[in-house]
Amino acid sequence: MSLQRGTSPSTGCCWAEVERLRQALAAADAVVVGAGAGLSTSAGLTYTGERFEKNFADFKARYGIGDMYSGGFYPYGSLEEYWAWWSRHILLNRYDQPPGGPYLDLLRLLAGRDYFVLTTNVDHQFQLAGFDKRRLFYTQGDYGLWQCSRPCHDRTYDNEEVVRQMVRRQKDQRVPGELVPRCPVCGAPMAMNLRCDGRFVEDEGWHEAALRYRAFLEGHRGRRLLFLALGVGGNTPVIIKYPFWQMSAENPRATYCCINLGEASAPRELAGRAICIDADIGQALAALD
Missing domain, CATH: 3.40.50.1220 (TPP-binding domain)
Structure with a gap:
């Protein structure tokens, strides 16, 4: 039917x-x-307005990002910037909410x-x-999981410990290079386990x-x-x-x-x-x- x-x-x-x-x-x-x-x-998990302004005013000022959704797709110039955004986004919407x-x-x-x-x-x-x-x-998917960006294998990884370190240690919209996550199998950068293209694990x-x-x-x-x-x-x-x-x-x-x-x-x-x-x-x- x-x-x-x-x-x-x-x-x-x-x-x-x-x-x-x-x-x-x-x-x-x-x-x-x-x-x-x-x-x-x-439930209050809004991605615009006061909640966005309170938590991402520095990203708005530097990159012109207007809401949390579009911030996830911004073409950051480095992985250090990319994970500064995402770690803060994950902490706010997954672990501290x-x-x-x-x-x-x-x-x-x-x-x-x-x-x-x-x-x-x-x-x-x-x-x-x-x-x-x-x-x-x-x-x-789940904000609390990472996967290989290629992906070279079908496994996901919990990210809370590293995310909290990233938020705590980031400066000028960048995380320290040593905190950038890499795939433990092939060494490629890790990615969010979110279905946004054909590489979702x-x-x-x-x-x-x-x-x-x-x-x-x-x-x-x-x-x-x-x-x-x-x-x-x-x-x-x-x-x-x-x-x-x-x-x-x-x-x-x-x-x-x-x-x-x-x-x-x-x-x-x-x-x-x-x-x-x-x-x-x-x-x-x-x-x-």
């Missing part, structure tokens, strides 16, 4: 839709959560329920909030999580499922949005719910089984708690 990608308009945020979601959650045999960037934005309220609220809502989480977020917020890591599939843990996710879906085929899309926009729709639409359409017992401020919609084929809440995710989840 191929869904039309024309969508019905958002129903807007109203108590009736929140109540529909409450009822769907109570009736579901299991919940499949799809989490995008909007969930972390609602406590779990956000929406993640904690979601965990409480899922307590005692059968669930699995598919996410494109790379900030580790689910683990920090206390979600069972065996019920998580991080498809796009899918390590053993990635493949194990993918298998668990597929097994969860297969084990719940035809049952009353709630596909809950949180903050999923249009950047990578083939990972969460379109598959959730397709699986919801193929299972007449399934309900699809999208909570996304300014971008809540569903295909016309899901009319009657779709709940679209155009609201801040944190506020919507708190209303359910």
Whole structure:
């Protein structure tokens, strides 16, 4: 079955839709959560504005970088500059950021329920909030992992210790040369384990999580499922949005719910089984708690 990608308009945020979601959650045999960037934005992990200015004013002044996202793609002149940026970015968004309220609220809502989480977020917020890591599939990588930039092998490496050294010792937007990470196998520079091109490493843990996710879906085929899309926009729709639409359409017992401020919609084929809440995710989840 191929869904039309024309969508019905958002129903807007109203108590009736929140109540529909409450009822769907109570009736579901299991919940499949799809989490995008909007969930972390609602949790306070914003990449622009005051948070960016507070932590990267020197990079803005020197390089003209205007937000954290574009800073990751800036053509720095040296690896020392590149890792000065990335170490600060990683520390801020992965290691020194406590779990956000929406993640904690979601965990409480899922307590005692059968669930699995598919996410494109790379900030580790689910683990920090206390979600069972065996019920998580991080498809796009993790700020806390490095890989060979070539890559010459399919392994990733934890980076917290070196990242903290980089932040502590950097000066003038540069880290000491001896801290620049190199692949222990081929000697090439290390890179972030983030899916931004064809060199992304899918390590053993990635493949194990993918298998668990597929097994969860297969084990719940035809049952009353709630596909809950949180903050999923249009950047990578083939990972969460379109598959959730397709699986919801193929299972007449399934309900699809999208909570996304300014971008809540569903295909016309899901009319009657779709709940679209155009609201801040944190506020919507708190209303359910």
